[in-house]
Amino acid sequence: MKGFAFSRQQQGAALVIALLVLLMVSVLGLSAMRSSVFSAKVATGVQSDVMTFEAAETAIVSAYQQLVALSNEQLYAALDGQAAEYCMKANGVAQGTCASSDRMDVRGLLQAESYSYLDGFSAIPNSQVSTTGGAGIFVDYRINILGDSEMVSYNIENHHLQETLKRGIKPGAEIE
Structure with a gap:
């Protein structure tokens, strides 16, 4: 009889220990879940920032390609005192400012545009070239090309300014 009474006293202790172990496992699970949600938010933020960075860089490259295609006269006329604006769209580059609904990706997340303006020109000393009508400088x-991009859904913007040089003959700069 004495052994039987001893085992009855121990039955409640196993239940308490099992509940404590279950509580500890639940706390660890909640902690891991909270940590993974935080990591996912950080990863989404980093990915969004990288996407807007790349969109601004794409706007700069596209504007540069548009400007390289221009002749000296066209470039000088296009940028003399005003900015050339290009909007990046999913189907290509369009001249002009982006409308509020224009997006550059098929998912409709990113808006990117570029502004190019002539910051001036400087004559390179002792540089001349013969042309059919005489000599030019x-x-x-x-x-300066400013690339702007925005991801409206996350309120993230990126602005990149790139200076580029293009060598050419200044229109009207004829020398004897």
Whole structure:
């Protein structure tokens, strides 16, 4: 009889220990879940920032490609005192400012545009070239290209300014 009474006293202790172990496992599970949710938010933020960075860089490259295609006269006329604006769309580059609904990706997350303006030009000393009508002065066109991108859904913006030089002959700069 004495052994039987001893085992009855121990039955409640196993239940308490099992409940404590279950509580500890639940706390660890909640902690791991909270940590993974936080990590997912950080990863989403980093991915969004990288996407807007790349969109701004794409806007700069596209504007540069548009400007390289222009002749010296066209470049000088296009940028003399005004900015050339290009909007990046999912189906290509369009000249002009982006409308509020224009997006550059098929998912409709990113809006990107570029502004290019002539920052001036400087004559390179002792640089001449013969042309059919005489001689001209080589100049470096300093062009600033601003690439802007925005991801409206996360309120993230990126702005990149790139200066580029294009060598050409300044229109009207004829020398004897």
